[in-house]
Amino acid sequence: MVSTIPLDDIxxxxxxxxxxxxxxxxxxxxxxxxxxxxxxxxxxxxxxFNLLDEEQTEKKPERTFTKFPKPTAVALEEFLSGKLKYKYQEDTEE
Structure with missing residues (x-):
């Protein structure tokens, strides 16, 4: 579900x-x-596992996939909860 985020929160x-x-x-x-x-x-x-198993049987096991949350959603949630810490790199002029 799409929702708006108040600018004050950001x-x-x-x-x-x-x-x-x-x-x-x-x-x-x-x-x-x-x-x-x-x-x-x-x-x-x-x-x-498949390389070892191919020699013994011809039926391959079903492959399951792990579902991950979207990276942008994770980053947004971390940012709005105050978990992200950041700092600026200092310019070193020589």
Whole structure:
């Protein structure tokens, strides 16, 4: 279900909406990368099992898939609950 988010809620944790969007986008990418790693590990385990099992039987077991929450939804929820901490990199001018 789609719902609107009041700007006041977003401005509690960031100075402006653009800053908040960048913070949530970076976190969503992190969540996506974490989920991708989990999927790859599951696939490797499944493939290893199939290699061993092919020699014994011809019937393959049904493959189940793990359903993950959408990375943007996770990032938004973490941001609005105040769980995300961020800081700016300091420019080192030489």
């Amino acid at each position: 401005e509690k944790y960031a100075e402006n909406i653009y800053e908040a969007i960048v913070i949530m986008a970076l976190r969503a990418r992190q969540v996506n990368d974490e989920q991708k790693q989990l999927i790859l590990r599951e696939r490797e385990q499944y493939d290893d």
